[in-house]
Amino acid sequence: MVKMTGGKAILESLKRHGVKVIFGLPGGAILPLYDDIYKDKDIRHILVRHEQVAAHASDGFARASGKPGICMATSGPGATNLTTGIANAYMDSSPVIAFTGQVARPLIGNDAFQETDACGITLPITKHNFKIMKTKEIPQIIKMAFKIATTGRPGPVHIDLPRDVQSEETDFDFEAEPEMPGYKPTIEGHPLQIKRAAEIISEAERPIVLAGGGVIHSNASPELSVFAEMLGSPVTTTFMGKSSFPENHPLALGTIGMHGKKAANKAVTESDVLIAIGCRFSDRSTGNVQYFAQNAKIIHIDIDPAEIGKNIKIFVPIVGDAKRVLKSLIERLKEIYKKGKTTAWVEKINQFKKEFQPKMDYDEIPIKPQRVMKELNSIIDSNTIITTEVGQNQMWAGHFLEVHHPRQFISSGGLGTMGFGFPAAIGAKVARPEATVIDVAGDGSFLMVEQDLATCVLEKIPVIVLILDNRRLGMVSQWQELFYGGRLSATLLGESPDFVKLTEAYGAKAEYVTRPNEIRPALERAIKSNEPYVLDVIVDPKEHVLPMVPPGGRLDQMIG
């Protein structure tokens, strides 16, 4: 058997899982592993300027590619800086594998320099975590980590690596299969439940499909299209499900929820059968649950049994992988489904869609954000990936942008993490270098992570950051204007910094955009440049994201 250091065993195990890129930043407790990274010729390590960026970038990498993303940090502050990114991946079920250095085994528990109980900290924000105490167990633990992160409901796994484990010599045995007697995700839906669901669906006159992020994770978009077309059923998505169904499809309604489409929210409310696939009925999606799809029998397909019945009463639960279950449902329905039942319903839906056309063609200066979305829509193609920050920028993007291909829209849904979009764009661009990657940003969010422009410049990662620059923590100020008497407590950001000068200081390109007709040419220049590029689009700070379901309100009673 080959002898090697723990550090090398880690890299070797990662490579055997197809890993080519690691995002990270070193420190004392992970020095031995970084020495092995230095010697390794096959793995690209991307040095970030803050560990949070490493975690989000690996998350963006995972979401853009469907493969697990890897990030790394030292013990103590390195580990705690990673945690926002890990929590973010956890809330959105993203397969991230995070490594942290730890003080050497004999020092654990002594409050040694830069010691934190990293596993204790990540326990509630990971699908699972490991502290490797026996060097020879490295390959098996990494195998388990990949299996856990990528199968069933995906999610982040954290591995804590004591310093002396990284440097210790060990026999490298990759063959032995680890045992996980308690880990057996259910993949196939139960045939009886599928039969029941098919019967209910075939009776439906006003069906609606609600597709969540799970459809994207399970690569079930082709099946979703077949299913929806077969039924003649309109499709709406949750925010996380955006891009799982082509938004230019005649049956597409766009997103539901607090800042979703009016037509989608109305359609859900009026449906008689709701087929929810790979979603978790978050409060941002459902509004007041008492009134959510109150006329509908709800069929819930999800790979995580704990999601079924957690927030909403379910008529037919189906535990299983979205793709497999959809396939079985399609097979079943082929025999019993009679077309034509939904014609009147689809007509009504089209009526809703016409009635609630959002306005985007504003010519005002300062620029209205809706206009920016219109211009973005004109350049988005199958090779574009949009990431977003958090706040108004995110909700405008979610509401107005039209995306047609899975993994094209990447955003922090569950945790709502400002400073996610830019690092996620970096990760997405690394995963798919041929794609045009645009972060739709707010000025507040971008300032949380802008230091990694340096990473983009030095590592040649040409992402575009389009800042909707309103000099505010816009979404919070919107709530203050709507619900707190307009008292703008701590939400005005003022005139610092100058984003163009800031970007230029990093050696990246930037321009101001102040007029609506400049947006598209500026975007085209940015795309063409093939360099990291910041577009500082000065937008109307008074603009609200509307329509919206007020907190605790009903989906079918949107304001604005």
Added chain:
Amino acid sequence: MEREHVLVALVENKPGVMQRISGMFAKRGFNIETITVGPTESQELSRMTLVVKGDERVLEQVQKQLNKLVEVIKVSDVDPNESVIRELCLIKVHTPDQHARAQVVQYAHIFRAHVVDVSPESLMIELTGDSDKINAFIELMRGFGIKELARTGTTAMQRGAKIIEPKK
């Protein structure tokens, strides 16, 4: 309807499992009345008994969330009517005089409890039974003055041929 449920979980015998479970309960806002853990006939497995208060929906979520933990192998909802449910309690009672002492010994006898330690001022009683029995005994002892009380929490096993074992 809200009531107490007794759950038995077979878990991998690894460090940190207890922390994962109690962490999950804290995070989800579930109430654990008692939790006990100990080895089983297999070295790889530990067995936990959890007493949880809540309605059917809470119980279902507790079971599902437990099952989601990678190191939890099996979770069973044990029907108290078809199971032996036991707890051990040690109780040190204030018995300054002959009279009190005699009475406590008599009560202990009725409850099939044992006197396991004697000192001039107190008696230590060991009692096993279900929670109701133990609660009743504790109530009786309050009149004398309880100096110290220790309860193990509930453990349970189904009667008859039924066995809780890892899924095959």
